[in-house]
Amino acid sequence: MKTVRRIFISCVLVVLACAALSTTIQAADPLPSWNHGAAKNSILQFVAKVTNEGSPDFVPPAERIAVFDNDGTLWAEQPMYFQFLFMLDRIKALAPQHPEWKTQEPFASLLKGDMKAVLAGGEKALGQLMMATHVGMTSEEFKKSVSDWVATARHPKTGRLFTEMVYQPMLELLAFLRENGFKTFIVSGGGIEFMRPWSQRVYGIPPEQVIGSSVKTKFDLRDGKPVLVRLPEINFVDDGPGKPVGIQMHIGRRPIAAFGNSDGDLQMLQWTAAGEGPRFMLLVHHTDEEREWAYDRQSPIGRLDKALDEAQRRGWTVVDMKKDWKRVFPF
Amino acid sequence: MKTVRRIFISCVLVVLACAALSTTIQAADPLPSWNHGAAKNSILQFVAKVTNEGSPDFVPPAERIAVFDNDGTLWAEQPMYFQFLFMLDRIKALAPQHPEWKTQEPFASLLKGDMKAVLAGGEKALGQLMMATHVGMTSEEFKKSVSDWVATARHPKTGRLFTEMVYQPMLELLAFLRENGFKTFIVSGGGIEFMRPWSQRVYGIPPEQVIGSSVKTKFDLRDGKPVLVRLPEINFVDDGPGKPVGIQMHIGRRPIAAFGNSDGDLQMLQWTAAGEGPRFMLLVHHTDEEREWAYDRQSPIGRLDKALDEAQRRGWTVVDMKKDWKRVFPF
Numbered sequence: 001m002k003t004v005r006r007i008f009i010s011c012v013l014v015v016l017a018c019a020a021l022s023t024t025i026q027a028a029d030p031l032p033s034w035n036h037g038a039a040k041n042s043i044l045q046f047v048a049k050v051t052n053e054g055s056p057d058f059v060p061p062a063e064r065i066a067v068f069d070n071d072g073t074l075w076a077e078q079p080m081y082f083q084f085l086f087m088l089d090r091i092k093a094l095a096p097q098h099p100e101w102k103t104q105e106p107f108a109s110l111l112k113g114d115m116k117a118v119l120a121g122g123e124k125a126l127g128q129l130m131m132a133t134h135v136g137m138t139s140e141e142f143k144k145s146v147s148d149w150v151a152t153a154r155h156p157k158t159g160r161l162f163t164e165m166v167y168q169p170m171l172e173l174l175a176f177l178r179e180n181g182f183k184t185f186i187v188s189g190g191g192i193e194f195m196r197p198w199s200q201r202v203y204g205i206p207p208e209q210v211i212g213s214s215v216k217t218k219f220d221l222r223d224g225k226p227v228l229v230r231l232p233e234i235n236f237v238d239d240g241p242g243k244p245v246g247i248q249m250h251i252g253r254r255p256i257a258a259f260g261n262s263d264g265d266l267q268m269l270q271w272t273a274a275g276e277g278p279r280f281m282l283l284v285h286h287t288d289e290e291r292e293w294a295y296d297r298q299s300p301i302g303r304l305d306k307a308l309d310e311a312q313r314r315g316w317t318v319v320d321m322k323k324d325w326k327r328v329f330p331f
Numbered sequence: 332m333k334t335v336r337r338i339f340i341s342c343v344l345v346v347l348a349c350a351a352l353s354t355t356i357q358a359a360d361p362l363p364s365w366n367h368g369a370a371k372n373s374i375l376q377f378v379a380k381v382t383n384e385g386s387p388d389f390v391p392p393a394e395r396i397a398v399f400d401n402d403g404t405l406w407a408e409q410p411m412y413f414q415f416l417f418m419l420d421r422i423k424a425l426a427p428q429h430p431e432w433k434t435q436e437p438f439a440s441l442l443k444g445d446m447k448a449v450l451a452g453g454e455k456a457l458g459q460l461m462m463a464t465h466v467g468m469t470s471e472e473f474k475k476s477v478s479d480w481v482a483t484a485r486h487p488k489t490g491r492l493f494t495e496m497v498y499q500p501m502l503e504l505l506a507f508l509r510e511n512g513f514k515t516f517i518v519s520g521g522g523i524e525f526m527r528p529w530s531q532r533v534y535g536i537p538p539e540q541v542i543g544s545s546v547k548t549k550f551d552l553r554d555g556k557p558v559l560v561r562l563p564e565i566n567f568v569d570d571g572p573g574k575p576v577g578i579q580m581h582i583g584r585r586p587i588a589a590f591g592n593s594d595g596d597l598q599m600l601q602w603t604a605a606g607e608g609p610r611f612m613l614l615v616h617h618t619d620e621e622r623e624w625a626y627d628r629q630s631p632i633g634r635l636d637k638a639l640d641e642a643q644r645r646g647w648t649v650v651d652m653k654k655d656w657k658r659v660f661p662f
Contacts, residue, residue, distance in 0.1 A: 062537060139579055183539075196583045206393060207583030208514075208540075217579060219572035219598055226598065226605045228579050235580075241550035248470055248548060248559055249566075250581060252527045252538030267550055267557065274557045 030176040033169040033327040039282075040324065042317045043173065046280040050256065051180050057278040061181035065255040067247060067268060068174070070188035070195060070212075072261040072302040073284050074203060075166040076155075078293040080301060082162050083190050086149050090133040098132075107132070131232050135215055139193065139228040147197045160331060163202045167284075168330045170259075174203055182257070185209045187247055189239035189264055193230075211246045213238045243268035256280065266307040269316065281316040283307060288322035291329075361507040364500040364658040370613075371655065373648045374504065377611040381587065382511050388609040392512035396586040398578060398599060399505070401519035401526060401543075403592040403633040404615050405534060406497040407486075409624040411632060413493050414525050417480050421464040429463075438463070462563050466546055470524065470559040478528045491662060494533045498615075499661045501590075505534055513588070516540045518578055520570035520595055524561075542577045544569045574599035587611065597638040600647065612647040614638060619653035622660075 034040040050059040071077040091101075091110055101107035106125035109117035118125055134142070155165055174184050184205055186195060192212030199205045214235040217228045238246040244267050247255065257280040258265070258272035269281045285304065286295050297305040311318050321328065365371040380388040381395065402408040422432075422441055432438035437456035440448035449456055465473070486496055505515050515536055517526060523543030530536045545566040548559045569577040575598050578586065588611040589596070589603035600612045616635065617626050628636040642649050652659065 062531070065539075192580075192583070200393070208396075208581065210583060214580065217576050219575045219602070221601075226575065226601045228575060244550045244557065244559060245548050249523075249545065250539065252523070252541060270552075270557045271550070 030179070031169065031172050033172055033325060035324055035326050037324055039317050039319045042280070043176075043282075046257070046278065047177065047180050050278050059256055059277060063253065063256065064177075064180070064182040065185065065251060065253060066177050066182045066257040067185045067187045067211075067251075067255045067259070067272070068170075069260040069262070069265045069268070070186050070190055072286065073167075073259055073265070074170050074174075074186070075162070076292065077302050078295070079156065081190070082165075083194050085156070085162075086146070086153070086194065087129050087133045089149060089153055090145060091129060094132065134191070135230045135232045137230055139217060139230060142193055142230055143197050146194055150198050158329075160329075163198055164331055165329065166202060167325070168327050169325045170284075171203070171330070173259075174205070177257070178204065183209065185211060185247075185251060185255075187238065187243050187268060188212045189237070189242075192238070211238055211250045213242075239264045241267045244271035247271065258282070259284070260307070261286065262302040262304050263307045266310060269307065270310075273314070273316075281311070281314075282319060283311050283316060284319045285321060287320050288325070288328065290322075292321060294322075361510070362500065362503050364503055364656060366655055366657050368655055370648050370650045373611070374507075374613075377588070377609065378507065378511050381609050390587055390608060394584065394587065395508075395511070395513040396516065396582060396584060397508050397513045397588040398516045398518045398542075398582075398586045398590070398603070399501075400591040400593070400596045400599070401517050401521055403617065404498075404590055404596070405501050405505075405517070406493070407623060408633050409626070410487065412521070413486075413496075414521050416487070416493075417477070417484070417525065418460050418464045420480060420484055421476060422460060425463065465522070466561045466563045468561055470548060470561060473524055473561055474528050477525055481529050489660075491660075494529055495662055496660065497533060498656075499658050500656045501615075502534070502661070504590075505536070508588070509535065514540065516542060516578075516582060516586075518569065518574050518599060519543045520568070520573075523569070542569055542581045544573075570595045572598045575602035578602065589613070590615070591638070592617065593633040593635050594638045597641065600638065601641075604645065604647075612642070612645075613650060614642050614647060615650045616652060618651050619656070619659065621653075623652060625653075 031040055031043065049055050049057040050064065052058055068074055071081055075082070088110060091107060095101055095111055098107070101111060106118045106121045106128060110129070150161070150163055153162060154160065155162055158165065177184055186199060186203070186205055186209065188195060188211070190212050192210055192214045195212055196207040196210050199207060199210050216231040216233045216235040218231055220227050220229050236242065236246065243265065247268065254275040255272045256275065256278065258269045259282045260269060261284040265283070273279050273281050283304065285308070286293055286302065288294060295302065296308060297303065308318070319325070362371055362374065380386050381390040383389055399405055402412055406413070419441060422438060426432055426442055429438070432442060437449045437452045437459060441460070481494055484493060485491065486493055489496065508515055517530060517534070517536055517540065519526060519542070521543050523541055523545045526543055527538040527541050530538065530541050547562040547564045547566040549562055551558050551560050567573065567577065574596065578599065585606040586603045587606065587609065589600045590613045591600060592615040596614070604610050604612050614635065616639070617624055617633065619625060626633065627639060628634065639649070650656070
């Protein structure tokens, strides 16, 4: 009897120990959606060394600035940039107030669903669609139109809310960096006011840490009430060589880590890499046509060509989405 | 003996209690350089109500945004804006590399010390001085020139470093707000890159929370090394109606508290006041010609006229520097 009891107790203890160990292992992995491999290791090693006070690579928390592109880096960008889809939806929503659009291009083609004709209009057509949906209203009215759309619009392929089309491994990475004293910023070619209404809720990034493209705005008093009116004039294009400019304008110091996915992020990564001390540069390579999309050098959206060459030449981390990510989306 | 001992012990206890009480009272005053009065009370009451979770006026920490003008609000601005003095000093420092300035206006007059002739040149002369000192170099070179100047240049009247010419009561106010979960920003007509090199050290405000006027910059590769070059073109004027625009561009949400001292801050205070929920607007009124300077409606620098009227009409807090501040400078 005594032996049986002893064996039983031993078994219970082993089970408990295993459970405890597995909890510890799980708790110890801050990036559970990343497969073990070079990409994950490079992140863990970088964060370990810059946060280790004894290390020559230690970086004080105030200087732990990390910048993230948005389209294709934090959320998907296919079959086209989500802000473009927002614009098309807004045209449809505003059409009842604009009967003249029924005969006026590019609105007429768009309302008939003839996207080919719309795109054939080129930059001029795009400019007209932007005018009708992005300017002429106050900053608060624009914010409301974005919030309403984000709360209801669905992705054409997955049927998910656009804010669900975010990459689970990148959400974990954002949280992991912040837990380690990093300040995380978005630096996107997309509209700054298009991202701010939901960046805190979705990414944990407050509006004051969002950098993007913008139109000019003008302070005005309407019936004594101050408003900011969005004007039909480009203020800043936060893409390519504009990204380091936007970073300097908004942050005023050089990031130590930069995350992108396309040639539009190349200068941001170059600017980050050129600082002194430890640096981390990462590109997300879209290689998974089953779970997401596969595209790079030939894609009109999110083209990754020169930046991929430079990453390989300089040893920057390149994430192979298919291989490195256990899971792509949160759903 | 027993009675004597009891009395002695009682005395010791009373002394200890008094000491403890006085420490508590001192510790309880977060604004020791502010005299008791309406201005100090209005600050304390505002902070108390927005941080009291039971209050209907409670504001979540993320929305506790406070914006501060710099010249005349956080540091002095007489006999002229300190950035203007920086510019004059830079011309003198650069003169050996520019022998042509000896005969070329406005440089020639400036180098001879004839400020009247320089100022007679108006905006054109000012523009030429700006060109020679603020653009054409990289952002890092400009930062170095500011840092060097701030470390050594002296105020013409007090002989103090310019970073000592800051208002002790405002330093206490900045710290008090931050202790209560506020995020403090500078929103100044001065140059954004002129303030950033020292804002953390002097005000506890990191570069990413500094908003100001700027020139355009351009990303470039010099011998393969990325640089940002400062161009001879105005990018943004963060003054008057520009301040709400700058706030929206950089912060993306409306402040709940705004601090200024001149008509250039009027729209910032109006924009802040027009939000929903509790609001706090304050103007520093320069009334102390003994300890600082006295000026308002007629001053070409820091003119306070329309904003003073509006503050009085709307019940904004107006600080009477002479009456409300126990101490002006830290020295």
